[in-house]
Amino acid sequence: MGEKTVISVDTAGGDKGAAVVLNGLAESARKNPDIAFILHGDEAVLNKLLRRRKALRDVSEVRHAEKVISMDDKPSVVLRRSAGTSMMNALECVAKSEAHVAVSCGNTGALMALSMLKLRKAPGIDRPAIAVLWPSTSAHGYNIVLDVGADVRADDHTMAEFAVMGAEYARLSFDIERPRVGLLNVGSEDNKGRPGIRKSSQLVAEIAPKAGDLEYVGFVEGADIVGDKVDVIVTDGFTGNIALKTAEGTATFISNSLKAAFTKTPLSRIAAFIAFTSLRRLQERIDPRRVNGGVFLGLGGAVVKSHGSADATGVSAAVKLAFRMGKTNFAKKVADRVALLPDGRRSSEVDGDT
Amino acid sequence: MGEKTVISVDTAGGDKGAAVVLNGLAESARKNPDIAFILHGDEAVLNKLLRRRKALRDVSEVRHAEKVISMDDKPSVVLRRSAGTSMMNALECVAKSEAHVAVSCGNTGALMALSMLKLRKAPGIDRPAIAVLWPSTSAHGYNIVLDVGADVRADDHTMAEFAVMGAEYARLSFDIERPRVGLLNVGSEDNKGRPGIRKSSQLVAEIAPKAGDLEYVGFVEGADIVGDKVDVIVTDGFTGNIALKTAEGTATFISNSLKAAFTKTPLSRIAAFIAFTSLRRLQERIDPRRVNGGVFLGLGGAVVKSHGSADATGVSAAVKLAFRMGKTNFAKKVADRVALLPDGRRSSEVDGDT
Numbered sequence: 001m002g003e004k005t006v007i008s009v010d011t012a013g014g015d016k017g018a019a020v021v022l023n024g025l026a027e028s029a030r031k032n033p034d035i036a037f038i039l040h041g042d043e044a045v046l047n048k049l050l051r052r053r054k055a056l057r058d059v060s061e062v063r064h065a066e067k068v069i070s071m072d073d074k075p076s077v078v079l080r081r082s083a084g085t086s087m088m089n090a091l092e093c094v095a096k097s098e099a100h101v102a103v104s105c106g107n108t109g110a111l112m113a114l115s116m117l118k119l120r121k122a123p124g125i126d127r128p129a130i131a132v133l134w135p136s137t138s139a140h141g142y143n144i145v146l147d148v149g150a151d152v153r154a155d156d157h158t159m160a161e162f163a164v165m166g167a168e169y170a171r172l173s174f175d176i177e178r179p180r181v182g183l184l185n186v187g188s189e190d191n192k193g194r195p196g197i198r199k200s201s202q203l204v205a206e207i208a209p210k211a212g213d214l215e216y217v218g219f220v221e222g223a224d225i226v227g228d229k230v231d232v233i234v235t236d237g238f239t240g241n242i243a244l245k246t247a248e249g250t251a252t253f254i255s256n257s258l259k260a261a262f263t264k265t266p267l268s269r270i271a272a273f274i275a276f277t278s279l280r281r282l283q284e285r286i287d288p289r290r291v292n293g294g295v296f297l298g299l300g301g302a303v304v305k306s307h308g309s310a311d312a313t314g315v316s317a318a319v320k321l322a323f324r325m326g327k328t329n330f331a332k333k334v335a336d337r338v339a340l341l342p343d344g345r346r347s348s349e350v351d352g353d354t
Numbered sequence: 355m356g357e358k359t360v361i362s363v364d365t366a367g368g369d370k371g372a373a374v375v376l377n378g379l380a381e382s383a384r385k386n387p388d389i390a391f392i393l394h395g396d397e398a399v400l401n402k403l404l405r406r407r408k409a410l411r412d413v414s415e416v417r418h419a420e421k422v423i424s425m426d427d428k429p430s431v432v433l434r435r436s437a438g439t440s441m442m443n444a445l446e447c448v449a450k451s452e453a454h455v456a457v458s459c460g461n462t463g464a465l466m467a468l469s470m471l472k473l474r475k476a477p478g479i480d481r482p483a484i485a486v487l488w489p490s491t492s493a494h495g496y497n498i499v500l501d502v503g504a505d506v507r508a509d510d511h512t513m514a515e516f517a518v519m520g521a522e523y524a525r526l527s528f529d530i531e532r533p534r535v536g537l538l539n540v541g542s543e544d545n546k547g548r549p550g551i552r553k554s555s556q557l558v559a560e561i562a563p564k565a566g567d568l569e570y571v572g573f574v575e576g577a578d579i580v581g582d583k584v585d586v587i588v589t590d591g592f593t594g595n596i597a598l599k600t601a602e603g604t605a606t607f608i609s610n611s612l613k614a615a616f617t618k619t620p621l622s623r624i625a626a627f628i629a630f631t632s633l634r635r636l637q638e639r640i641d642p643r644r645v646n647g648g649v650f651l652g653l654g655g656a657v658v659k660s661h662g663s664a665d666a667t668g669v670s671a672a673v674k675l676a677f678r679m680g681k682t683n684f685a686k687k688v689a690d691r692v693a694l695l696p697d698g699r700r701s702s703e704v705d706g707d708t
Contacts, residue, residue, distance in 0.1 A: 186595040222599025226607040239596055241540040245576025246597040247604045253580040254608050261636040268632040275625035282615040
């Protein structure tokens with residue numbers, strides 16, 4: 001793989017087509033000389049698109065894929081018909097160590113299912129998680145929330161794994177030594193929530209801080225996701241997914257209301273013109289495209305899921321994240337941390353090692 | 355009680371003190387001649403505050419309460435020490451039919467615990483719920499989400515009760531005949547989510563539409579809370595509470611970012627000045643004070659919980675809602691609807707009645 005960090009890209013599957021994906025990659029290629037791409041998709045289309053993007057063409061290799069996984073394909077169907085798809089081929093490059101990390105804008109459920117198939121769970125990992133960066137009032141501007149993707153519940157030990165994996169992602173993203181981690185609940189008092197969540201919290205407090213080199217602060221509330229109380233918010237995939245989509249919906253709703261308010265009257269349109277810079281500053285602050293890239297944690301290789309509706313800026317943000325993950329051998333770091341967790345379910349051998 | 359709708363108000367317990375609460379009541383008294391209040395709190399304080407508020411004084415009766423329940427009191431402690439508190443006295447007036455409805459800005463957990471004690475669950479209700487109005491893109495401007503308050507999970511039949519109670523609240527609030535109701539999940543496809551939630555959805559689809567005169571549309575996602583797909587979103591109290599607090603946090607975060615963007619430079623401050631009307635229009639659209647008032651559904655009497663940090667506008671909004679509930683005998687309507695649900699857990703007598 002030489003000295004460059006190689007990113008294997010599934011160019012299909014996004015809502016906006018391959019041209020938008022390649023615009024994003026071209027932006028990354030211009031900014032970062034240490035990056036190289038393997039592009040998976042329709043060869044004819046990709047070669048044509050590369051003709052007008054010289055900087056990208058110089059660092060890219062095209063690999064033809066016959067098939068594409070659509071946004072509507074169910075994971076069960078995907079697993080049977082994945083051979084030869086651009087998504088599967090993109091992951092295969094990571095499995096064969098031809099690339100350091102894979103990026104896809106495609107179907108999240110399918111990407112997770114195929115990642116588990118091709119890259120396997122990392123040793124000692126019970127359940128992989130999808131983590132996202134969330135705009136917040138913290139000094140580094142974002143918090144990490146996981147798991148936001150899965151459709152099943154997580155048990156107590158899984159929560160401890162999430163805490164450790166999330167903390168490692170926080171170290172990568174925020175450059176902090178000892179991330180603060182909280183467990184999402186309906187109140188921050190110890191007596192709040194279901195009995196199950198209190199048991200989870202006790203186990204996380206007991207085993208996660210040492211293995212994950214993290215500070216466990218206990219329960220946090222929904223509002224803390226955008227606050228400065230913790231760097232990492234741990235929750236089960238069901239609750240996390242609903243919180244994420246509710247917050248995205250709320251942000252879009254307010255953003256649209258803002259636009260409506262500023263186009264209602266001639267005077268408001270003048271105000272919008274003058275306020276253009278201020279409004280853009282706000283847009284950048286809360287823009288989901290800039291934090292684009294859900295990260296799959298706990299696999300035998302690094303995978304970044306870009307938003308299906310990402311534009312070039314969003315794709316480029318996902319590539320930037322993938323580059324850092326590839327360059328630092330992030331997937332292995334995460335697995336090494338989780339291996340330090342004592343685990344009654346498997347064996348307690350590692351218990352004395354920590 | 356005469357022809358006026360009597361509202362029993364716990365004037366203590368809010369974050370901003372009794373004066374702010376009375377300002378809100380005064381606003382309601384000015385606007386609505388069909389309203390009367392019974393005020394619970396420190397007699398000396400209340401009488402002094404009423405001196406400067408003639409319109410309110412003319413329609414109010416003061417009842418002295420020795421004690422106050424604080425925001426930090428745990429529900430278990432509250433239950434033992436509730437006698438003589440302004441909250442308990444406010445609820446007692448409803449239990450004794452001296453008032454049509456109770457309003458409090460106090461501790462939500464305590465208010466629910468005391469409401470269950472004093473007003474009891476309505477016949478046939480398994481678990482009461484807290485429902486809120488949520489700003490949305492729908493024609494009526496809001497959706498209803500329930501349950502947002504409880505700390506325990508709800509079973510399948512409880513979800514059906516929530517659907518029926520939420521639909522009745524939608525009829526009261528939005529003046530629509532047949533509310534559309536959805537169940538919150540991680541995807542809208544039938545195959546998404548945990549097995550448990552699919553079973554819930556099947557039962558809701560089977561028994562709720564007829565009893566509740568509602569249209570059940572199946573699963574909805576977090577983003578649909580602010581959308582126009584349904585009027586009522588049903589979820590368990592744990593998920594609902596986290597979604598609510600995440601959305602409130604997101605809205606506050608964006609609102610603060612907006613302020614920061616508009617005060618950063620001299621030019622941005624000029625823009626803010628010109629854009630004042632537009633910004634205020636937005637503020638009003640997303641202002642949680644205007645939709646202030648969580649409603650307790652499924653009790654033997656009507657109770658409205660106003661936000662602890664509500665200002666006069668917020669209190670007045672909660673009173674307006676309480677007025678409508680008192681005037682229409684809302685609590686009984688809800689109970690009558692739920693009684694139409696067939697229930698395998700208790701008896702199936704009502705099964706043939708529907």
